[in-house]
Amino acid sequence: MAQHPKIPNKEIKPFSCGLAILSVYDDGSVLSPEVLNLTEDDLVDKFAAGVSMVASLSVALSYPTLAAALHMFINTYKNVLAVAVFSIASVKKAVALASKEERTSLSASLTMTWDLVV
Template identity: 40%
Template sequence: MGATRAQKEIYFIKLKELISKYPSIFIVNVDNVSSNQMHQIRVALRGKGVVLMGKNTMVRRALRTILSENPQFERLLPHVRGNIGFVFTDKDLKEVREIIVANKIAAPARAGAYAPKDVFALGIPTKIARGTIEISSEVQVVTAGSRIFDSGNAFAPEVLDIDEKVLIDRFMSGIQTIAAISLALNYPTVVSVTHSLVNSYKNLIALCLSTDYMFEGAQKAKEYLENPDAFAAVAAPAAAEAASAAVEAEVEEKAEEKEESDDDMGFGLFD
């Protein structure tokens, strides 16, 4: 039996409220999900997210009523197919995803059902070995798929598997690329200005070394080039002192270890 006009209006209002309140939406498959399991999922997500179910026809109609105010949700329409549900959230997406995944229960495969993971058919081809049929390779027959809708953009769930280190490394790689391009084009940007200042400082020192113009930083560089042995003589005592201190510390540590060993008197900790 289909929903009444009043039920549809209540559903449309509920959907609009959730969309306006929560910036992120998980689109989850609910094939073979029992009412008891759905209740457990709602309880597990309490305080973290809100589950909303509905027939696809009604969901699409509800989404179309808000497209004039929220055109970005048109990208959501192609994903409203099959047995799906929505989980609205404003919390950490990885944490909410872990809760959803933790409530999955294995179920027998059925024709036309959504595949939560890759499936391989083992037995193509086969060979006879010692009187039995032996599988010699695997063939992929189904590919997994799922979606996340966040602030008007649809993402595959694999984006949540990317850790912070990967994001930082990619971000730093982008910054380095921009800085290199900016320096090559002589076009200053926020990420290249530090390099430009350092390079300009080096150029000033080089200019001072080849002319009579001088400033404090260049004076030290000139003195080093004219008499590097003097700097080496100053640095040598400091290095020797540091090495001597390290040796003394090692000797003291060994002496302390010997004293502790002597105090044991041949007894263990629990004797």
């Protein structure tokens, strides 16, 4: 092993020194060191979680936002579909009451229609 000419041969071994970051101070805020290791995927995941929270809150409060619009349209469509299915059942019930021979099939069709609504 070659030694530097100005360092005498006294068994001096190289060493390294470093710092462990415990916290980061930035503009009055103390942050954990994990903040420095965020990737773009982490930021996208956090943004998506925030949008999901806004959509959930907006749907729960019936407050229209862009994030909740699709959910509100789908819920409204489900309600309209339920009313349509129930009104079809009401029409079938009225026809069955008018016709005595369909009374036996009425209970089966109402049960099937009720399962669709629920």
